[in-house]
Amino acid sequence: DGGITQSPKYLFRKEGQNVTLSCEQNLNHDAMYWYRQDPGQGLRLIYYSQIVNDFQKGDIAEGYSVSREKKESFPLTVTSAQKNPTAFYLCATTGGDVPEQYFGPGTRLTVT
């Protein structure tokens, strides 16, 4: 079964701690994306990667970091520099002949 997995589904952290959210895909897609969604708002792009070992900042990259060492994996680290980290984080991929993005199930991060 091809798909995108994100773990964990719910994550709780104390303020001041870095936390890494995982995103794994076995769709053989080249492009991967990280979005943040806040209640009542659209998706905002944090980082994206079109190819292994390369990634670009999105609209709200401050306080976040990523790596793309393997095609299948695109982990996102939420650092202590991110002022309001509590949100729903979504990972997505695109590839092949279809233009739409496929989403993982998301990780809901709560920082207190």
Next chain:
Amino acid sequence: GQNIDQPTEMTATEGAIVQINCTYQTSGFNGLFWYQQHAGEAPTFLSYNVLDGLEEKGRFSSFLSRSKGYSYLLLKELQMKDSASYLCAVLDSNYQLIWGAGTKLIIKP
């Protein structure tokens, strides 16, 4: 700047028809997407329009007018499970998706 507008919330009755509008102003256009998102879940793809006109897919149809910067999603024979948020997104000239805030659709029996 780039902007996508959708109504915040709509209410409709089970079995009826509802039209959700989306207007956009973006730098370039390479297609418009509609996604459905149930509360607490990830968005799922509904439709993709790149040429003007109506695309029909079962109970759901999507319309695009590029000259007017306008699209709508038409849902027929509404079911309770259609209660969700509907997100409009445009692929701009850099092939980046610009997202609207979504329309929360409430279906009443």
